Amino acid sequence: MSARALPLLFLNLGGEMLYILDQRLRAQSIPGEKARKDEWTDVDRKRVMNDIITTMFNKKFMEELFKPQELYSKKALRTVYDRLAHASIMRLNQASMDKLYDLMTMAFKYQVLLCPRPKDILLVTFNHLDAIKDFIHDSPGILNQVDETFRQLIETYSCLSAGEFQLIRQTLLIFFQDMHIRVSIFLKDKVQNSNGRFVLPISGPVPWGTEVPGLIRTFNRNGDEVKRTEFITDGNYVTPQREGSFDLYGDRVLKLGTNMYSVSRPVETHMSASSKNLASHAKDNIAPNPLAKEELNFLARLLGGLEIKKPGGSETGFRLNLFTTDEEEEYA
Template sequence: MSMRTLPLLFINLGGEMLYILDQRLRAQNIPADKARKADWTAGDRKRVMNDIITTMFNKTFMEELFKPQELYSKKALRTVFDRLAHASIMRLNQASMDKLYDLMTMAFKYQVLLCPRPKDILLVSFNHMDAIKDFIRDSPSIFNQVDEIFRQLIEMYSNLPAGEFQLIRQTLLIFFQDMHIRVSIFLKDKVQNSNGRFVLPTSGPVPYGTQIPGLIRMFSYNGDEMKKCEFPNGGSYTSPLQEGSFDLYGDRILKLGTNMYSVSRPVETHMSGTSKSSASHAKENAAPNPLAKEELNLLARLMGGLEVKKTTGSESGFRVNLFSTDEEEEEAAILRPSELSYQFINIQATQDQQSNEELARIMGEFKEEDPVSLSPCSKGDDLLAMMDGLL
């Protein structure tokens, strides 16, 4: 397990979240001169994107994030992104937030699987960062904030050895291994099977500096080649040294991490229905977490470092629906299996000493052998109240 995986996971999932929200907000845009009080306008969309990106790249939060550490649990990471999605005037109810997170995770999982070299995950991250900077190019202060994290990303990861990137890739795949959610855009492009598993290509150019698989060499202790044998590689690969093949490889990498929602296409998510997927999620929700107290302490500390803008009392939140109609959203919430529905840990993480002592007292009451008590949020109200307490 790599201790440097968390920043890449957070930034890439955050990039996918911004792609989806931007697409949905643009779909609901109404010209300002025709908009009513409860309608979305281009100004509202820009404000939402600016607020979320500002919160996402908060300096204190990112400093904690870049420290070597293990990945959060799926529940803890989901809580972080739920807060990010509600860092502005936008509201998502339970079904839409579930769908948003499903799309984020499956998109990045597919990108990780498609990377021919483990180090290409860094290029995917750069694509996401470039797109995020495009969202806030008209806001110099936020742009500089994001650009500084881009610089830190290059500084930390550009000189890592290939073995460390292999560990990062392995850690990401372990995190995603039980997620098999069908996404319509992947099903229509035939890159995902009906059981939610991805179809990986077994042809095309191999990465630059590598050889076509199919040959095993055995060496002596002093480095002399003693024996070699061949095996069928099951695909049709080409060497990057062949004419035009490196361009094909480079073109594939340049597309990973880019916005697949830039062209308007309906995107639906469906549970795979496989017993393994359902069982794994049920096991995750039911099994006690021996590190529950430590995870909550870490998450509370990170949340305490975020500076989230308050929503004034006279300003009501705008609701965004990731489904085509309200009826579809309500139906999805009803049909989604309970063991696959995410719930949120409600933490009051304020900066004052009295609240910190109260948080420590509450966390001390959790028994490590018992599951952490969770309660669902109603349209993000609890999380918004929690963020208000951070100032």
């Protein structure tokens, strides 16, 4: 297990959370002059996004996050995002939070699976951070927080070997291996089966620095090439034109990690039978884990030090439904 996987897991899941919230808030926003007191406006959306991003990139929390350590347990990580999602005036009920977390985890799992090479997980992370910077482009203070995290990522990961990135990828896949939640976007695009497992492509660009399959070279003991044999592949592979940029600014080339909700379409999640059994087993197993308890206590102390903005005075907070109606949410 890699001790360097946690920052990548946290930042990418956080990026997916922000994509979903931004899309849903935009869909439910009412023009300011027409909005009633209990309705969302674009000003509210910007406030929520700014508050969550400010909390997410809190300097103290980032310093703790980047220390070499094992991944948080699933329960502890979910606690972090529960706190993050409520770092502003927005309030989600349990069904909405469950749905939000399912979408976040399945989206990033898909991205990790599709990375052409393990190092490209860093490009996926950069895509998320680039998009987050677009959300707060008119807030220079918050922008500086995100840029500082960008620099930490470059400093921490630019020197890692291919083997270390492979270990990071394996660590992330182990974390996701029991999650098979069906997502409507993936099902409609036919990249996910009805059992919740992803369909991996057998065509497209090969990893940067590798060759298109279809040729076998045979060498003698002196290292001289003595024979070439061509074979037909089932896929249609191409050589990538260039490598994505690992700098603070630049073309990432890889599209994984960009905002798939930028085109408005309904998103639904359904838990597969195996995931339901797993969730049921987790609920049945009520014996407390002392290590998990300590981990949650530590996170509570750490997150308790963050500036979680709660509605004060006449503000009661806004409730956001990720479903069209409350009735849909109740039966999710």
